[in-house]
Amino acid sequence: MPPNDKFAPIRKGLLEFLILKIVATGKVYVADILGRLSDTEFATQEGTLYPLLSKMRRDGLLDYEWQESDVGPPRKYYALTPRGRGQLAELTDYWKRLNATIAQLGR
Amino acid sequence: MQRVISINLNGNAYQIDEAGCDALRDYLDEADRALAGNPDRREIVADLEQAIADKCQAFLGPHKSVVTADEVAQIIKEMGPIETPAGAAGEDEAGSRDPDQSQTVTWDDWRYCPYGPYASKSLFTDSASFWRLATTEALRAGDTANTS
DSSP, rough: OOOGGGGHHHHHHHHHHHHHHTTTTTOOOOHHHHHHHTTSOOOOOHHHHHHHHHHHHHHTTTEEEEOOOOOOOOEEEEEOOOOHHHHHHHHHHHHHHHHHHHHTOOO | OOOOEEEEEETTTEEEEEEHHHHHHHHHHHHHHHTTOTTTTHHHHHHOOOOOOOHHHHOTTTTBBBHHHHHHHHHHHHHOOOOOOOOSSSSSSSTTGGGGGGGGOSSSSGGGGGOOOOOOOOOOOOOOHHHHHHHHHHHHHHHHHHHH
């Protein structure tokens, strides 16, 4: 089933949160992130991801280092900064509280 | 007979059908416009060019040296439109290139001319706006589920 366009703003807003979660699993490069998201309703394209990663790096949430690749040019591998880890913890906590609020109001 | 044009994508040379080259130029020009005012514009465009180069490479082989217009169309579709996140622009002056670095530019200089005021495509101007909308949408979804 195609993702419901009505919820597109929510998916868009959550993308940064999900990227923080993916990058928190270890050093990843863009293809890893796209691959992890591709089978979900958060499937994303390079045209969205590169500007967002750039903003997140400028916000101090993540950083990258170049690593040589056996199959092509060097790649940027991203990792969370301490600030990024703090932001992820904060968002995770807020998300739990939000879910609890929604569940409570729906009773 | 198709005309073939050699282009330079982030330091890699590729041969592309003329129509494909035009489409690619339009895409990268649009990227430049969307990123006007973004202090990381050149780096993001280089990343995009590298991603396009990787995708071009996948279409080439020992007996195929030209990327066709159809293949370029597929690449552009896979790349998707350039979406600028909220708060990503306005920190430098659009078109404020360092002329000393002109040798590193891979497309025509006019790509880097200012294109007018930056217009964000994002629905959110800050994270608080997002969370307000997210909460509202979630509550609406809950209401719909409760009433149906």
